[in-house]
Amino acid sequence: ALTDAAVAHDADGATWAAVAVAVTVIASLTAGHFAHIFYFELAETATGNLDRRLIELANGSTSIEHMERPEYADRIQVLRTEINRAGFQALQAVLAAVGLGLAIAITGVLLGRLDPWLLLLPLAAVPPLLLGRRAESILGRSRDDAAQDGRRARHLLELGTGAGPAKELRVAGLAGVVRSRFAAAWDGASRTLVRAEARALWPRLLGQVVFAAAYVGATLLVVRNAVAGRGTAGDVILVLTLAAQVNGQVVAAVSVLQTLQRTATAMVGLGWVEDLVTAPPAHGLPEDAPVPARLTGGIRLTGVAFTYPGTDRPVLAGVDLDLPAGTTVAVVGENGAGKSTLVKLLARFYEPTTGAITVDGVDLRRIPVRGWRERIAAGFQDFARLEFLARETVGVGDLPRIDSEAAVLDALDRADAGALLDRLEDGLDTQLGLSADGTELSGGQWQKLALGRAMMRTSPLLLLLDEPTSALDAQAEHQLFERYAHTAREVGARTGAITVLVSHRFSTVRMADLILVVADGRIVEAGTHEDLVTADGLYAELYGLQAAAYS
Numbered sequence: 001a002l003t004d005a006a007v008a009h010d011a012d013g014a015t016w017a018a019v020a021v022a023v024t025v026i027a028s029l030t031a032g033h034f035a036h037i038f039y040f041e042l043a044e045t046a047t048g049n050l051d052r053r054l055i056e057l058a059n060g061s062t063s064i065e066h067m068e069r070p071e072y073a074d075r076i077q078v079l080r081t082e083i084n085r086a087g088f089q090a091l092q093a094v095l096a097a098v099g100l101g102l103a104i105a106i107t108g109v110l111l112g113r114l115d116p117w118l119l120l121l122p123l124a125a126v127p128p129l130l131l132g133r134r135a136e137s138i139l140g141r142s143r144d145d146a147a148q149d150g151r152r153a154r155h156l157l158e159l160g161t162g163a164g165p166a167k168e169l170r171v172a173g174l175a176g177v178v179r180s181r182f183a184a185a186w187d188g189a190s191r192t193l194v195r196a197e198a199r200a201l202w203p204r205l206l207g208q209v210v211f212a213a214a215y216v217g218a219t220l221l222v223v224r225n226a227v228a229g230r231g232t233a234g235d236v237i238l239v240l241t242l243a244a245q246v247n248g249q250v251v252a253a254v255s256v257l258q259t260l261q262r263t264a265t266a267m268v269g270l271g272w273v274e275d276l277v278t279a280p281p282a283h284g285l286p287e288d289a290p291v292p293a294r295l296t297g298g299i300r301l302t303g304v305a306f307t308y309p310g311t312d313r314p315v316l317a318g319v320d321l322d323l324p325a326g327t328t329v330a331v332v333g334e335n336g337a338g339k340s341t342l343v344k345l346l347a348r349f350y351e352p353t354t355g356a357i358t359v360d361g362v363d364l365r366r367i368p369v370r371g372w373r374e375r376i377a378a379g380f381q382d383f384a385r386l387e388f389l390a391r392e393t394v395g396v397g398d399l400p401r402i403d404s405e406a407a408v409l410d411a412l413d414r415a416d417a418g419a420l421l422d423r424l425e426d427g428l429d430t431q432l433g434l435s436a437d438g439t440e441l442s443g444g445q446w447q448k449l450a451l452g453r454a455m456m457r458t459s460p461l462l463l464l465l466d467e468p469t470s471a472l473d474a475q476a477e478h479q480l481f482e483r484y485a486h487t488a489r490e491v492g493a494r495t496g497a498i499t500v501l502v503s504h505r506f507s508t509v510r511m512a513d514l515i516l517v518v519a520d521g522r523i524v525e526a527g528t529h530e531d532l533v534t535a536d537g538l539y540a541e542l543y544g545l546q547a548a549a550y551s
């Protein structure tokens with residue numbers, strides 16, 4: 001209208017048309033600004049929700065089996081990065097799709113009025129769309145392929161920049177090694193991605209060429225109409241503008257669809273993780289037995305063997321074992337003998353590959369796993385550093401009593417960690433950890449709090465202590481367990497609780513009612529300290545070596 005009014009020297013018409021253009025442009029810019037504000041808020045919410053879902057799913061299964069599977073680790077790695085994109089980009093894509101739909105409809109009406117043949121122009125959009133999808137699936141596959149290198153690069157980046165490894169890196173002069181290995185892993189990931197980008201270029205290019213040909217055709221059609229007197233100069237200007245706009249709209253539509261497709265792929269990944277973590281256990285037994293209120297007989301392992309998923313070497317084999325109710329059982333053996341694996345089976349992080357564990361004669365697999373966990377307390381060598389308030393860091397060991405100061409203090413006392421509080425500025429209310437600008441603790445201090453956490457539950461059926469005091473010196477560990485032995489006896493008498501303690505320190509181990517010696521995944525000796533010393537086997541040898549070293 002503006003062009004035709006100008007060509008016809010219609011000043012009023014041209015002015016009105018120009019004013020209409022100006023008003024529309026201003027309205028569009030203003031609306032865009034407000035849309036942006038809401039878009040950011042929505043996107044933040046969406047990303048936060050997806051991250052929460054990821055945490056929920058990562059902890060959705062009762063076992064930890066999937067967490068140690070490489071394909072799971074790869075998926076989670078892809079999801080961690082994709083979910084952040086997904087929150088922002090998918091939302092942007094959905095909003096863009098609405099605006100774009102409106103724009104395409106208006107463009108269609110205007111083009112159709114000029115020449116019905118021009119309505120075919122959007123058809124030329126189909127090849128770039130299809131080819132764009134093809135390009136995106138090439139890129140999606142390459143992101144999966146590059147995930148392992150990416151994971152490795154990230155690990156090396158954390159290694160090379162973290163405060164924890166900094167000491168060893170300096171002493172051993174490892175910075176160069178870490179840097180070059182990081183570069184290799186990063187290059188590996190980049191190469192995979194760049195190669196895929198190069199492959200994805202061709203379908204994209206082909207799609208654009210098809211559209212360009214249609215654009216040229218549309219322009220020629222309108223120019224011919226105008227030359228033949230069936231159109232005006234304004235029509236030619238309109239088609240040049242709109243056809244270019246259709247091109248932009250097609251590009252935008254392709255990219256919107258790609259983003260949605262990419263988000264959909266991330267959501268499929270999320271679904272895969274969900275299926276994995278919510279899959280019913282393979283053993284197929286019903287969880288129909290109640291969690292016992294107290295143990296009377298004890299826990300028995302019959303013919304238990306275990307092979308980690310994805311490996312073929314049995315880590316435990318032919319384990320027959322009686323853990324009598326109310327006793328303290330120590331597990332000793334060389335590194336890699338299978339001690340922690342035994343603990344993991346008792347906590348049901350894994351199920352035995354063959355054989356069975358029974359609790360007072362009931363197959364452990366028939367006891368609901370969550371109920372069983374509620375009656376377990378555990379301290380691990382690779383404990384979690386929970387950067388919360390000190391009271392919470394300990395209190396989460398028994399969530400219903402997290403707010404009970406008395407319970408927390410009592411647990412800390414049993415973990416021999418009471419003195420630690422005096423060093424904390426605000427006592428139990430001290431914020432811990434650098435992530436929250438709190439007080440940083442030493443490795444041993446963190447470990448003592450973790451042990452306190454394990455002591456929070458006062459009536460467990462099973463207390464698992466897998467080298468929970470490895471950061472303490474032998475003397476401190478000995479004292480702690482001497483004190484703890486009293487509690488263990490008291491709880492043992494009350495609930496028949498069994499304490500299973502993994503330790504390399506024989507001064508602690510000798511206090512146990514029953515000592516199990518593990519070697520190559522088998523229980524090679526079992527008995528009291530006196531029994532085993534008299535038997536003069538592996539235990540006596542290891543005990544003798546350590547006693548000699550300390551004397």
Ligand SMILES: Nc1ncnc2c1ncn2[C@@H]1O[C@H](COP(=O)(O)OP(=O)(O)OP(=O)(O)O)[C@@H](O)[C@H]1O
Binds near residue numbers: 333339
């Ligand atoms: N997640 C896993 N996947 C595959 N193999 C594993 C896994 N965890 C442990 N293993 C293997 O199982 C064997 C027993 O490991 P386990 O951790 O039970 O030993 P351990 O006796 O507790 O040793 P340490 O005294 O060093 O803690 C080792 O050979 C180890 O390589």
